[in-house]
Amino acid sequence: MLSVEVAGLKLENPVALASGILGSKKSSLVEIAKFAGAVVTKSVGIEKREGYKNPCVINQKCGVINAVGLASPGAKVFSEELKEISIKKPLIVSLFAPNPENFALLVDYFPFASAFELNLSCPHAKKLGMSIGVDEKAVESCVKAVKDATDKPVFAKLTPNVTDITKIGLAAEKGGADAVVAVNTLKAISIDIYSKKAVLSNIVGGISGKAIKSIALRCVWDLYEVLDIPIIGCGGISNWIDVLEFIMAGASFVQIGSAFYNSLRTIEGIVKSLEDYLYSKNERVKDLIGVAHGGV
């Protein structure tokens, strides 16, 4: 009822953990994998990166603004942390790099990965993420480089900070991506009126959470209209109704990040409610993908 299959990956349920949320330690990944359909690790690059100074995450009523700055221990250390992880769900390793060559180099550090997700969309790390993700050619060549380096499924994570996300999605598809993930955070800022300064140490960050749900959903909708490859929905999902909205808009499964604010077991609750609802309707997730587009 809940299971889906994307690019050969079998998911017990369509609710996965998004990259960068509680995904830098084995222990939290193991906890979350108990209920999630799949887990995505924090994005990792070849070298260690400190990330930005605190404050790097602010929560607001409708969303979270972060500029963690792709803090990462580097591929070697991170692969040590993860290698003995024992979970029964697909482990998707998220990668960031400044160019196609470096993306390709990262693959070999993670032989235990079930799939790779390319972070082409972080809105606050200079020369990484979004600066690649707004450029069709760069997206295509990064995806292609990783596809050439591995037989595993490769997902391209897109940024919504573009005039037309379908162009970037098509570029990823052309590069050979097995799926796209839509979306990463939207560029945002917060100002403290008392100190008269930007709150984040990096000034600009990316907003996630409820605030971006309808925007992310629209990205999924638009991509579904033009892509042949599956879409993985992400952005502002916090309950089972949101999950179904994304699936009906065209997502094959979804990822959840900011909603972990509520509880480490956020996904457990969502999956249970989803199951109850689908049971009552006698419907299967895989039959609902994209149904809101109507017609055949």
Next chain:
Amino acid sequence: MLSVEVAGLKLENPVALASGILGSKKSSLVEIAKFAGAVVTKSVGIEKREGYKNPCVINQKCGVINAVGLASPGAKVFSEELKEISIKKPLIVSLFAPNPENFALLVDYFPFASAFELNLSCPHAKKLGMSIGVDEKAVESCVKAVKDATDKPVFAKLTPNVTDITKIGLAAEKGGADAVVAVNTLKAISIDIYSKKAVLSNIVGGISGKAIKSIALRCVWDLYEVLDIPIIGCGGISNWIDVLEFIMAGASFVQIGSAFYNSLRTIEGIVKSLEDYLYSKNERVKDLIGVAHGGV
């Protein structure tokens, strides 16, 4: 303490009504102008437009999604409605048109306007608004056409649905705009999981309200870094703290739309609180514009 001046327009306070909210009737504009620093009318085109069928506005916890579709009685009828309006605040007339020529033609219908705002940013009306607003050349030539047709201040209202809003802002500046308004709504969608359909009759709409505040604020911030002309902030403002955040990020004044949901007198409350706060700090709005950028 609260007064500001932009392009020769004197505003008693920095909180104006945004276009499209309660701005199609004289009676509501008069009510709102009692407290607002200025009012902007609903966008008007030359011909009558029905707009989209209901539902065309949905409210969610963190925002409002609308696809009113630039419903308008047309320039002639609208100018009749407005011409005898008697308010003591600047009346800014918002215009939409498919090309520079038509923008220029609209000006003559509204001799009583204090300024014009060009809607280059409506995200849901085909061939109008955003389809122009994402194109630097088109923005420049529309602004130029209106500037040539009138001596009054001309504001260009920008869309945040672009990869780089500063490019569009610079194009407006080059066209001769006296200020830019940042921003209009972000493209968004909502799906009803029971009927398995998009909720809005037009499918895609634009989201406004709290959800977009930090995104709009970041647009203002980015524009302030590159533009010489003033910026008018708009998007998700619902209290006096938000107003100050926008001003410190670089807005000379702000516009408020969705927060009218709360009350027709939303602006009255905001302005009073703002005044109390600035009084306690002995500060003036005009000295706070852009202060968060620091240094000289």
Next chain:
Amino acid sequence: MEVYNLYCLSVKKVKKFNNIAIIEFDREIRGYPGQFIMLNVFGFEEIPLSLSSPKTITVKNVGKTTNRVVNTKEGDVFGIRGPFGRPFSYPDVEKIYLIAGGIGIAPLNYLYEYFKDEIEVIAIHGVKTKEELIYDYPEVATEDGSVGFRGNAVELFLKLADFKEEFRVYSCGPKPMLLSLYKIMKKLGKLESLEVSLENYMRCGIGLCGSCVTESGARVCRDGPTFKGTDVSEKDFI
């Protein structure tokens, strides 16, 4: 911001009269008399309709969408958002008059059911001809005199009312009828005892688009649809 998610209800029973139908849903809609819902008629438009009781709407066929609604059948599913708007105020008196013109009976019927066991409620329904009488109120006025009082609801009210008593008047109906009632109450210096429900063209239902704004600048969807007599003026009924 309160949220008005769309949800679905299905029709349990339809009671049809010529071009009017009383439609009963399978579940209650939590609301109060005077509030309205936005009914999403899939494939047609979303239209504002008053609640005529916790489970019913009472609809008159005046166009494409209402035509579809009036001809609905048991089991049909509609989308619903709301209820929206300000309910009628609580009558802190022992006697109230409800003055309905035509389909204006819809919100007043809910008010009637809500208070009829608590205080004295005199419901007056005025229609053109007896075919339009869809509820069984004792006080009816027909323009053609086919049943009850010959004349309109306001005339009947004037006949029945004793203005030395304390009472409140709630009214809904065509604007000319509301205008004449408003003028009368104003002359009597009793505007504070009057409450009317207005029906302007609506789009958003949440006070933003401006399409329902009255001549006084108030929003029917959010500051109304019910208004105290003291909060409206003659131009609002034109």
Next chain:
Amino acid sequence: MEVYNLYCLSVKKVKKFNNIAIIEFDREIRGYPGQFIMLNVFGFEEIPLSLSSPKTITVKNVGKTTNRVVNTKEGDVFGIRGPFGRPFSYPDVEKIYLIAGGIGIAPLNYLYEYFKDEIEVIAIHGVKTKEELIYDYPEVATEDGSVGFRGNAVELFLKLADFKEEFRVYSCGPKPMLLSLYKIMKKLGKLESLEVSLENYMRCGIGLCGSCVTESGARVCRDGPTFKGTDVSEKDFI
């Protein structure tokens, strides 16, 4: 989602010891013992600090930012977000032991003040040498024996405690100290009477970034910083 807006407080009083300072703000921070705030030290970083009373923080100089904080002066302004995290649980017994190691005294001092007039609170502070004793508790342990009991806080606790009585233990301090306490309580089968406060490296403070996650997979910032003895295991103290 609760909101933690940044707001500013200014310093009213500083009580400075060598490399530790007790800093009192001009206003109370609404919170409970065991909760922490994120202190934004303008020009430096934002760091997590326990509340050591409603108006104070107690800080040890261990690096750039804490150096700035410890050397603060009256009138200095700091940004504050929070309080965050789960407070210590309510002690539903008549007697509690607080076992603090070093700067671990900060959150426990708040707990002490909160309950000292209601129940019996025995606060034990263990430090290296008497210069580090910044509060006046009767029960102190110094490693060098310069004052009070010679040894650490856990050893002193073992000396004082009567395990036939019913009590609860709240502890905060260096991980090795917490580990030894944990092992003892486990052996005694009294893990449910133990509560510890952990201090892992923090970034977001709201349970998302993962940097504070323990070896058991719990988030110190959100599922803690206080944990029941039954909810942690030995590896969390390494």
